Amino acid sequence: MTVEIEKLVRRFGHNAALDGVSLALHPGEFAALLGPSGSGKTTLLRILAGLDFPDAGSVRIAGTDVAGVPARLRGVGVVFQHYALFRHMTIAENIAFGLRVRPRRLRPAAADIARRVATLLELVQIPDLAGRYPDQVSGGQRQRVALARALAIEPSLLLLDEPFGALDALVRKEVRRWVRGLHDRLGITSVLVTHDQDEAMELADRIAVMDRGRIVQFGTPRALLDDPQTAFVAGFIGEANRLRGEVRDGWLEMRDLPVPMVRVKGRDGPVEVFIRPADLLVAPSPRRHGCVEVALVRPETESARVVVRCGASLLDGVAPTQVGRILPGVLCDVTVRRLTVFGEDGAREDLHLVDAPGCVGAGASI
Numbered sequence: 001m002t003v004e005i006e007k008l009v010r011r012f013g014h015n016a017a018l019d020g021v022s023l024a025l026h027p028g029e030f031a032a033l034l035g036p037s038g039s040g041k042t043t044l045l046r047i048l049a050g051l052d053f054p055d056a057g058s059v060r061i062a063g064t065d066v067a068g069v070p071a072r073l074r075g076v077g078v079v080f081q082h083y084a085l086f087r088h089m090t091i092a093e094n095i096a097f098g099l100r101v102r103p104r105r106l107r108p109a110a111a112d113i114a115r116r117v118a119t120l121l122e123l124v125q126i127p128d129l130a131g132r133y134p135d136q137v138s139g140g141q142r143q144r145v146a147l148a149r150a151l152a153i154e155p156s157l158l159l160l161d162e163p164f165g166a167l168d169a170l171v172r173k174e175v176r177r178w179v180r181g182l183h184d185r186l187g188i189t190s191v192l193v194t195h196d197q198d199e200a201m202e203l204a205d206r207i208a209v210m211d212r213g214r215i216v217q218f219g220t221p222r223a224l225l226d227d228p229q230t231a232f233v234a235g236f237i238g239e240a241n242r243l244r245g246e247v248r249d250g251w252l253e254m255r256d257l258p259v260p261m262v263r264v265k266g267r268d269g270p271v272e273v274f275i276r277p278a279d280l281l282v283a284p285s286p287r288r289h290g291c292v293e294v295a296l297v298r299p300e301t302e303s304a305r306v307v308v309r310c311g312a313s314l315l316d317g318v319a320p321t322q323v324g325r326i327l328p329g330v331l332c333d334v335t336v337r338r339l340t341v342f343g344e345d346g347a348r349e350d351l352h353l354v355d356a357p358g359c360v361g362a363g364a365s366i
């Protein structure tokens with residue numbers, strides 16, 4: 001089922017929680033809203049759920065403008081971080097709640113509700129807990145109850161607001177994989193709000209990165225890592241070394257890392273340069289007077305993560321080979337496989353990689 005969000009604005013006083021947000025989701029897609037605290041994720045989710053209303057813009061679910069449609073008639077299931085289970089109701093009663101409060105003409109018969117609750121308890125793998133109260137089950141089980149309750153109305157859109165936040169790390173990993181499996185099996189469209197990057201990367205087909213009430217980039221996890229459109233996205237998604245640089249006469253210069261042969265097409269002036277650790281290769285120097293000094297080495301299975309001192313900067317890189325020779329204090333060479341350059345306004349600059357030995361595109365050895 002499609003979701004089309006157009007130019008949504010939601011203001012609280014002078015503050016725009018949403019400042020012209022547009023987003024289109026494919027049927028069956030698992031999307032994540034990822035961004036720092038206060039960027040507008042929950043506000044967007046609440047508007048989708050019908051729990052809050054925009055000052056401008058529109059939301060269409062399955063092609064229908066839902067502006068006048070109350071929350072309980074939107075066919076949307078919602079799971080919140082703190083589950084919001086009713087403590088005085090059994091697990092079965094909690095799951096049945098969304099069906100029991102429906103208007104009479106839409107409410108299934110009691111026997112049908114009981115059957116559906118039993119099916120859902122099986123689906124979320126807690127068939128024996130029907131008669132218990134929320135306080136008598138674990139956090140992971142409560143989360144499954146919250147999901148079953150959201151799924152009881154057979155939603156075609158499932159909204160998840162930080163649903164794993166209250167779980168400990170191990171349970172969290174298990175429950176989130178299980179949720180993704182469930183999403184695939186049911187063929188629903190899901191939107192997850194999270195500020196946990198790993199969670200968004202693991203679960204979502206596409207991630208909308210939010211900053212100050214705007215979606216700054218919407219793309220696959222791979223695209224966000226490899227092709228960030230702004231300095232904010234490059235710094236927020238994945239790890240990156242961040243260096244100050246200057247473009248002079250169209251050539252990039254960095255004080256701490258003298259990368260040769262990079263032409264920048266934008267205007268001359270100060271720039272910010274991002275290099276992922278995986279793109280900064282550290283190797284023993286055959287000349288024995290490499291340009292960087294190893295500060296720290298953390299061995300991994302077949303390579304090592306290395307921190308090197310480069311001028312005044314400490315940079316994260318990797319040593320894919322000859323790990324044993326890379327030790328703190330040793331002078332090494334570095335090769336930059338790829339870098340991304342952003343102008344003062346945070347927008348990405350086009351790079352022209354000069355086709356010459358040692359150029360950045362081919363791996364610039366310094």
Ligand SMILES: Nc1ncnc2c1ncn2[C@@H]1O[C@H](COP(=O)(O)OP(=O)(O)OP(=O)(O)O)[C@@H](O)[C@H]1O
Binds near residue numbers: 037042044
């Ligand atoms: N009811 C409200 N009244 C006033 N301001 C609000 C209200 N709800 C949200 N805001 C403001 O709107 C902005 C966006 O809030 P929102 O909760 O959507 O952010 P978020 O990205 O979900 O943050 P978090 O990750 O901390 O939950 C914030 O500046 C917040 O203070």
